[in-house]
Amino acid sequence: MCQNHQLSSQVAAFAQLSLCFSPLDILNSLPELTTLPWVPHVNTQHYQGQWDVVPLRCQAHHKSAHEILQSFSIDQGEHWTNLALLQNSHALVEVLASLPCPVKAVRLMRLRAGAEIKPHQDPGLVLEFGEARLHLPLRSDEHLIFNVADHRVPMQCGELWYLNANMTHSVHNRSTEDRINVVIDCQSNAWLTHQVYNSANCLWV
Template sequence: MPELLLPRCARLDLAIDLPAVLAALQRVASDAWQPHFNSGYHHGDWSGVALVAAEDAIVPLAPGQGAALRLAWWQAEAAWQALLAPFASSLRAARLLRLGAGARIHEHRDPDLGRPGGCLRLHIPLLSPAGVEFLVDGLQVPMRPGECWFIDLSRPHRVDNPGPGERIHLVLDCLPDPWLASLIEKGRAQTPGLCLGRAGQAFEQFRQQVAQDPLLAARLQAHQQPQAFVAEAISLGAALGLAFSEAEVLSAMRRGKQAWSDQWRA
């Protein structure tokens, strides 16, 4: 098949029986949840339960190169069977991933995803408090429970769950077969526009204030090193009641605002 040009994200046209899946989720044993193996990537509870895993995975939530094995614990659950059936030919991994209230996944990339011969990652939100932010390139992906989304996670991304309540997604890694490629291409045109997250909006307000205030501009201009520049921007923003982090500043630069930072450091 020709190389698939990946969008940042795409909402796929798939019907999901969310009430049946939520009922099945309630029957997952509490002691089945395991801490995520990427312990340095998050703060708070990030844990999961594998449904399908590579036979050579060191732990069930970790990737592997071996054959995809369907674990035994869910085989009698019709809801999981129906949900995974459309992906039978391409599915390499499936796991429930839980992000607890007050937890966050720090910004990172998954460079193995989307490369030639690599898998594509799909997210199916099952439980998601209204305040959850899933940001890719600093932009909020507006996923809702019961939807299925492709997301290009080779790009910088991070997740924040302020609560209340836990966020649980079913996350699938699939080979890019023609059926899935067609779904992504169709979904690209039907996907709603993305917007800045809360902290990104705060940074945009700060950027506008800097453009109008020579004193703020001079404070930033005094810092020639990027790390010092970012730290000063965060400090000045906080003094103005605008809370954002290093990730927002760097994401803004990646979205084409490098000229803005260069202007005040020139």
């Protein structure tokens, strides 16, 4: 168990889950990244440079909608569906199948070299409120700085991490390469709670 989980009043800022995947297998199961239908992130006040998204799983009634609506809809629907890009990626299908928790939106998120996501919060997107955001880095390096609650998250490619988006977080890609993450929004359950509370690599604040 993470050694700094000491007080019942503390919550996890971030935690590495026990699952690992092959970034190369996932990237090889997708079309060339430059050919994907990237759309700019709509929260333009939160970043400098280029930050864009490809929807992989969205609410079922948006299946035929524009990629922007598929990526950023705030509807509270209960029915979700895999889009063709995900469905045709055997490696990504296996990633989602390995998660014993209800999966909602799934997106590829690219932060271009030199770009910065400013400090911000996503209210309510936290394990204790029933929602959880997971990150799976596919392409990154040591020059990518991802902070949650003023602490750097030591994410490595292929690892799966829970990040408390309800806390202030920011990202600065100081690399010369673009960062690519799979971002998975899911519903909290006993399995996910156990993963976070028993993580060997986490921070509680």
